[in-house]
Amino acid sequence: WWRTRSLNAPSPFQQFGPCGRIMKNSAMVMQIQDPASQRLTWYKPPLTVLVIKKVRDSTVLSPFVQLVEWLVQEKNMVVWVEAAVLDDPLLVEDKRFQQIKDKLVTFKDGRDDLTDRIDFIVCLGGDGTLLYASLLFQQSVPPVMAFHLGSLGFLTPFQFDNFQDQVTNVLEGHAALTLRSRLRCIIVRKGERYKEALTDNETSSDRTETAASNHLFSDNQQTPNMRASTNILVLNEVVIDRGPSPYLSNIDLFLDGKHITSVQGDGLIVSTPTGSTAYAVAAGASMIHPSVPAIMVTPICPHSLSFRPIVVPAGVELKISISPDSRNTSWVSFDGRNRQELFHGDSLRVTTSIYPVPSICAQDQISDWFDSLAECLHWNVRKRQKCLD
Amino acid sequence: WWRTRSLNAPSPFQQFGPCGRIMKNSAMVMQIQDPASQRLTWYKPPLTVLVIKKVRDSTVLSPFVQLVEWLVQEKNMVVWVEAAVLDDPLLVEDKRFQQIKDKLVTFKDGRDDLTDRIDFIVCLGGDGTLLYASLLFQQSVPPVMAFHLGSLGFLTPFQFDNFQDQVTNVLEGHAALTLRSRLRCIIVRKGERYKEALTDNETSSDRTETAASNHLFSDNQQTPNMRASTNILVLNEVVIDRGPSPYLSNIDLFLDGKHITSVQGDGLIVSTPTGSTAYAVAAGASMIHPSVPAIMVTPICPHSLSFRPIVVPAGVELKISISPDSRNTSWVSFDGRNRQELFHGDSLRVTTSIYPVPSICAQDQISDWFDSLAECLHWNVRKRQKCLD
Amino acid sequence: WWRTRSLNAPSPFQQFGPCGRIMKNSAMVMQIQDPASQRLTWYKPPLTVLVIKKVRDSTVLSPFVQLVEWLVQEKNMVVWVEAAVLDDPLLVEDKRFQQIKDKLVTFKDGRDDLTDRIDFIVCLGGDGTLLYASLLFQQSVPPVMAFHLGSLGFLTPFQFDNFQDQVTNVLEGHAALTLRSRLRCIIVRKGERYKEALTDNETSSDRTETAASNHLFSDNQQTPNMRASTNILVLNEVVIDRGPSPYLSNIDLFLDGKHITSVQGDGLIVSTPTGSTAYAVAAGASMIHPSVPAIMVTPICPHSLSFRPIVVPAGVELKISISPDSRNTSWVSFDGRNRQELFHGDSLRVTTSIYPVPSICAQDQISDWFDSLAECLHWNVRKRQKCLD
Amino acid sequence: WWRTRSLNAPSPFQQFGPCGRIMKNSAMVMQIQDPASQRLTWYKPPLTVLVIKKVRDSTVLSPFVQLVEWLVQEKNMVVWVEAAVLDDPLLVEDKRFQQIKDKLVTFKDGRDDLTDRIDFIVCLGGDGTLLYASLLFQQSVPPVMAFHLGSLGFLTPFQFDNFQDQVTNVLEGHAALTLRSRLRCIIVRKGERYKEALTDNETSSDRTETAASNHLFSDNQQTPNMRASTNILVLNEVVIDRGPSPYLSNIDLFLDGKHITSVQGDGLIVSTPTGSTAYAVAAGASMIHPSVPAIMVTPICPHSLSFRPIVVPAGVELKISISPDSRNTSWVSFDGRNRQELFHGDSLRVTTSIYPVPSICAQDQISDWFDSLAECLHWNVRKRQKCLD
Structure with missing residues (x-):
């Protein structure tokens, strides 16, 4: 009964009149599976689950305890939580939580490496929880299922009511995925060499760029898991702004080496399609569906x-x-974090990463997006003609 | 020395943590050659060339005569022009043109079928000439080389000065191409059946839809070459507006069958990325590079x-x-033509066509686009900080 | 208890340093009463009331009957209604209405002159009723009290629930007024002379133009014979657009005789502050409070x-x-009516009229306006931070 | 030959139908001279002139020396300059300047009181010089004549070429004036009392508010002449922003005591009409002519x-x-200066001041404004239809 509609455009007909053709260039051909058909499957059953909850919000505590308890007791999964979560005074007093507390595995943000240890992520709260998941996993990200509490978010499509059925459904492999592209950002400091990564082999370029950029997060100790990398992957946007200066910034923007324009204003937002509905939309951008392969550049x-x-x-x-x-x-x-100064002679390089965030859909890519536009941005929600006749 | 940078994003890494994978769906996999590597080649040497010139603009006449003469005499090509062109009084008086006039092949718009007869198109004048080429070729379009006269247009990147070298260069197969996507539009009148073309086999669907829509252009005799098709392919946009009514339209918008929103206002623009810099930008849209595979929806x-x-x-x-x-x-x-009423019960269907317009670049996709943004829209062109300090 | 805050700016201090002064020009001094203090008073008790109801809306009928009955029976007022209203089949069947029907005075739009015959206007329905009142009274307008039915409009601030108390209150002279400025528009046809009305003595020009303009609103004569040019007063806006032409209009805009700019686009809106929240806001304008003495010019x-x-x-x-x-x-x-073609050589002149619409406030000028912004335009109405954390 | 056109709307006709009137309230009546007729006159001949030049711009030096020399030698005026100006190494080397240097009167910003000492101000350079003049004179401002060097600014309409004739013309009292309204801002710290200045007697309210706000400029020693006042008058705008915080601010906005809305975003701009073309326009505001009596509120x-x-x-x-x-x-x-934190419980009050900046027009209010729109903002400057046909 279920048919897949395409999101990708059809392959263009490649003959142009009787004689014209596209010159074949096999090195530049890639295979793409239609985003509309992207569904999650499990290579082997997921055993470890990382639960991320919104901080400083007491209304999340009860759902959090319910969820963790159920994952441990009913699903027999190994549940990871951030160590700091256990210190929450309200949780300490929660008897139900105390009974399962010892079964949880904890990690410390910025100290422990989660790579290859987490099979599945559940987020509980606002869009910030997914941004945090993105920050934790700067390369491959486990599938993320995000619950909102209260009202729908752009990144948190699931409602918590019958979470058991919904999580079970996902664990059984029935779920549409939105691969949310991320931007790979790197600051090249004045005097540093930058090997332009045309082949976009992120792993290898990571290696060559490591030495040069140890200082990237040197003044920000909150940053997790970035020992061996100077790339920062952002899910929403990287923002360049004038900081506390009352004067307008003058920023040069280059695209594939060509000087495109100079920005004079409060700043510039380079965002993913996912980020188009975050800061960029406030600065006047159009909204881009997360499956459109694009980068948005918005002046502030x-x-x-x-x-x-x-x-x-x-x-x-x-x-x-x-x-x-x-x-x-x-x-x-970067996604609102790791704020640092860009000096004369430094440059920021940005392109699309090969590591998207696999975000599990509540319905499908189209419905989830339009529902969140209406709910979060009130997109074209109005009383019809009431004030006009 | 010349390296191809990608315009497509890199293929995303398809493992999400230790267990998660994309479920393979071979039916939904397509091969895409990176737009940055799209270059024109000729399967066999182009012999026939259609020259389209801007109408009602006497400044085009001299370049037109030069070009046609050179194509006929130096390149030995068969040159097609629209029959009406020969009636231009100024051309009738032009002695140089009279000497080659008899060697030209003429056709009548709306009567003669150009399919498979034209190897190459040269446009001379404004962006309208390329829109006209798009209109003439409602399926496969021969490669189009477009000259502006005076100032750069979005669709007319070449300057005429040394046209001989530039045309020769293209005829020898050295040219980057922008495949400008078009939108396939069809009006389904109340009571007509519409077989939803999920497979997007435009040729076959054309066949099934022919009978139903003979009347599509019935009240517009200017329309060429559409006997067997009711699809209309637009290069810029299809516009739905309230027409002469003083009342706001109420238009329902569906996407893949889902009701997305209702539009109340002067109208709605559905545009290609190419069209984003035409009417849509005037209505407040962001500008989209022609190689981003997307459709833009802009309220008026x-x-x-x-x-x-x-x-x-x-x-x-x-x-x-x-x-x-x-x-x-x-x-x-449709691209400013074929204006017709949409009644209660009718519907307009729009999706991306498999027949793009292969538009030859003067430099490359990126440079051509940003140059035209600056030239045509004055995009962020300003005196730096003059009025601000 | 009630204090008047100013809406007008304070009179500027007119000494600029020890020596500088404003040169006195008594001919150019005017007295202005602060809009915040504008309250309605009755020179003599109002006896005749015109009731305007929204057309083609059956939900208005019951309130209409209640209101008219009460005005006739309780207030002993002479109630005027448009003749066409009595033809409404639903009213014909309404027994209650039939009992008072004979006591009503009727007039025919376009035939009967209402000047000096109406003391008070009550509108029932949407904003269109007030636009219609403005149209009926092209010179002095009696005080207008406008009820919305359902939800607040920009021009209809009163709710109907306890209409008796509210109308009584107004008839006793307790009401804040917003003087909504109107624009005096005149089309000067090619070859006509236009005596530029620098002195803006509308009264005298009205006199000469009265005879000529009886036909102004005779519905479908589109271009009424305008031997002497006729003023049209608009409450919202005058719109110049390209009509059915697919080509962009080129419109020259002059201000006090100086060529300001040329408009190329779909058209131009010249609106009052009241009209800034009507069509202009849809075309991207900022919203202007009705008591700011200004004219807004907005391109489409x-x-x-x-x-x-x-x-x-x-x-x-x-x-x-x-x-x-x-x-x-x-x-x-003009306010969406009287659509007519503007030809080469014709010109449209627009300035602020001396005849505002005295619109009775439900609360006060500030509260009424902000309430309608929220209600009609959802101005900055949102869930706080829900999708952002 | 010269006639004055009105900028003010005509006085509205105050009878509304046969019975309705505006209730007279003589306390709320003010006299306004039409801005179009505002011309400068000198109560006594101006003798002292303050010359303000753009800082850190060597191209201003030569015009500055020419101007000062001419004012001293030809006009026998007492020329004031800021003390710091004399320290400029380039001026120290300038022989011509050294000859007149001793005749100049100097003052130190923040130490010397200029009140009642300056008859006339000449600005040389960018718009910043006029903002600085506004800052120096926080009550009555002497007439300001502002030259741009290079290209027209919003606040600097005069070109320097024949400055002698132009200054002479102004000194002889032939000049149109734009009274640029300023906003009176005051920060009321938590716990401080604020006597709401309904009568808008700025002088008296200054007195009562002095004690409370000594700390206003405590961390900014650059601020001049504010011993006895905590009001800050801004010519362009007061900006409230989130500062270095990554979180959105939540700001409550009240108008005449009524809660209007809550702002969530980067901040809020409250600007004069003059300021509408400065920061506000970058944040999306419409442009307001300086003679419209209004305050603009623009979210960032x-x-x-x-x-x-x-x-x-x-x-x-x-x-x-x-x-x-x-x-x-x-x-x-405040006008980009005096940046300070606003804490919970503090409030910022803003209204129009009685002390405008009397800015001398090069032509007249209308021409100067539209010329600067075109020059500074490229307002609707474009090639006609070049890219559209």
Whole structure:
């Protein structure tokens, strides 16, 4: 009964009149499975589950305890939680939680490596929990199932009511996936060499770039799991702004090496389609469905009236640097974290990563997205013609 | 020396933690050659060339004569022009043109079928010439080389100065191509059956839909070459508007069968990425590079303040119909032509066609696009900080 | 207990340093009473009341009958209604209405002159009823009290529940007024002389124009014979658009005789502050409180990205004409009515009229406006931070 | 030959039908001279002139020396300059300047009181020089004549070429004036009392508020001349933003005591009409002519899609405070200076001041404004239809 509609455009007909053809270039051919057909399967049964809950929100505690208890007792899964979670005074007093507490595995953000240890992630709370999951897993991310509590979020499509049935359903492999692309960002400091990663072999480039960028997070001890990498993968956006300076930044924007424009204003947002509905939309961007392979570039309060946001192909590499004649420096932040100064001579490189966040759909890619547009942004929600007749 | 950068995102890594995988679905896998590597080649040497010139613009005449003369005499090509062109009084007086006139092949728009007869198209004038080429070739389009006269257009990247070298270069097969996606539109009148073309076999669906829609262009005799098809392919956009009615339209928008929203306002623009810089940008849309596989949906003067434009994957099918409770009907036009009324019970279906317009780049996809943004839209062109310090 | 806050800015201090002064120009001094203090008073008790009800809406009938019955029987007022209202089949069947029907005075729109015959207006229904009242009274407008049925409108602040108390209160002279400025529009046809009304003595020009304009609203004469040009007063906006033409209009905009800019796009909206929340806001304008003395000029889908709406002082005179080099003409409509073509050589003149619509506030000017922004435009109505954490 | 057109709307006709009237309230009547007729006159001949030049711009030096020399030698005026100007190494080397240097009067910003000592101000450079003049004179401002060097600014309409004739012309009293309204801002710290200045007697309220706000500029020693006042008058805007916090601010906005809305986003701009073309326009505001008596409220990157800028009457008082439930504080800055934190319980009050900046027009209010829109914002400057046909 269930048919898959395409999200990808059909393969274009490659003859153009009687004589014209596309020149074949097998090195540049890739296979793509239609996003509409992306469904989760388990190579082997998932045994370990990481539960991430919203911090500082007491309404999450009861669902959290219910969920963890059920995963441990009914599903016999090994449940991981962040160590800090156990310190919550309200949980300490919770008798039900105390009974299962010893069965949980804990880790410390920034100290323990989660790579290859987690089969499945459940998020509980707001969109921030998924951003945190993205931060924890800077390479391959286990499938993420995200529950909102209260009202739908862009990244948290599931409601908690009958979580048991829903989690069971996912664990049995029945779930549509949205592969949310992430942006691979790297700051190249003045004087450092940057081997442009045309082949986009992230693993190998990681290796060569490690030495140069040990200092990347040096002034931010909150950052987890990044010993061996200077790439930062963002799920929403990387923002370049003028920081506390009252003067406008002058930022040069390059695309695949070509100088595209100079930005004068409060800053610039480079976002994924997922991030188009976060900060970018507040700065005036159009909303892009997460399965469109694209990068969005949005100015923040640009001085030029004609500086409209643009959408470019996902494969390009953007370079952002302070204009040589700019009076002041800029600041960069990654999904709202790791804020650091960008000095004259430094540059920020951004392109699409090979490591998306596999986000499990509550319904399907289309319904989930439009439901969240209506719920989170009130997109075109109105009383019909009430005030117009 | 020349390396191809990708425009496509890298293939995502398909393992998600130790256990998660994408479920393989070979039926939904397609091969895509990276747009950045799309270059024109000729299966056999092009012999016939269609020259389209801007109408009602006397400044085009001299370049037109030069070009046609050179194609005939130097390149020994068979040159096609529209019959009406020969009637231009200024050309009739042009002695140089009279000497080659008899060697030209003429056709009448709406009467003669050009399918498989034209190897190559040269456009001379504004963006309208390329829209006209798109209109003439409603299936496979021969490669198009478009010259602007005066200033750069979005669709006319070549300057005419040394046209001989540039055309020769293209005829020898050295040219980057932008495959500009088109939207396949069909109006299904009330009571007609519409077999949803999930397989997107446009040729076969054309056949089944022919009978039902003979009347499509019945009131517009200017339309060429459409005997056997009711699909209309647009290069820029299809527009639904309220027409002369002073009342706001109520239009229902469906995406892959799901009711997405109702539009209340002056109308709705469904555009290709190419069309994002045409009418859509005037209605507030972000600009999308032509190689991003997407469809843009932009409201025209929507009553709802929150009705921002959206960008959806190129493979979806949109359906647009008059809301049952709407007082009035709407009007549809295709790339600014074939304007017709959409009545209660009718619907307009739109999706990406398999027949793009192969548009030859002057430089490359990225440079051509950003140059035209600056030239045509003054995108972020300004005096730096002059009025701000 | 009740204190009047100013809406007008304080009178500026007119000494600029030890020596500088404003040069006194007594001819240009005017007295303004602060809008915040504008309250209705009755020179003599109002006896005749015009009741305007929304057409084609059966839900209005019951309140209409209640209101009219009460005005006739309890308030002993002479109630006027449009003749066409009595033909409504539902009213014909309404026994209660039949009992008072004979006591009503009727008039025919376009035939009967209401000037000086109506003391008070009550509107019942949507914002359109107030626009209609504005249309009926093209000079002085009696005080208007407007009830919405269902949900608040921009122009209909009163709810019907306890209409008796509220109407009584107003009839006793306790009511804040918003003087909604109107725009005086005049089309000067090619070859006609236009005596620029610098002194803005509308009264005298009215006198000469009265005879000529009886036919103004005779519905379908589209271009009434305008030997002497006739003023049309609009409450929301005058719109110039490209009509059915697929080509963009080229419109020249002059302000106090100076050529300001040329508009290329779908059209142009010249609106009052009241109209800023009607069509203009859909075209991207900011919202202006009705007591700000200003005229708003908003392009409709302008081709230029930098063509932002502008707000100019209420006293300027705008002139709009077709650019000499424009291929096509334009169309003008006034509060959505009287649509007519503007030809090459014609011009439209617009300035603020001396005849505002005295619109009775339910609360006060500030509260009424912000309540309607929230209710009608969902202005910044949202769930706080729900989707952001 | 020269006639004055009105900028103010005509006085509205105050009879509404046969019975309705505005209730007279003589306490709320004010006299306003039409802005179009505002021309500068000198009560006595101006003798002292303050010359403000752009800092850190060597191209200003030569015009500065020419101007000062001419004012001293030809006009026999007493020329004031800021003490720091004399320290400029380039000026120290300038022989011409050394000859007149001793005739200049110097003052130190923040130490010397200029009140009643300056008859006339000449600005040389960018818009910043006028902002600085506004800062120096926090009550009555002497007439300001502002030259741009290079290209027109919003606040610097004069070109320097024949400065002698132009200055002479102004000194002889032939000049149109734009009275640029300023906003009177005051931060009321938690626990401080704030006597709401309904009478808007700024002088007296200054007195009562002095004690409470000594700390206002405590961390900013650059601020001049503010011993006896805690009001800050801004010419462009006061900005409330989230500062370095990654979290969105929650700001409550009150208008005349009524809670209007809560702002969630990067911040809020409260600007004068003059400021509408500065920061506000970058945040999406419409442009308001400086003679429209209004205050503009513009959100910065608001999370709500429907949070459009609004324009309210110039006489209202705005109050801005941190929402009680907001996690973080905000930052306030005044014309880009005096940046300081706004804590929970503090509030910022803003209304129109009685002390405008009398800015001398190069042509007239209308021409100067539209010329600067075109020059500074490229407002609707474009190639006509080039890319559209």
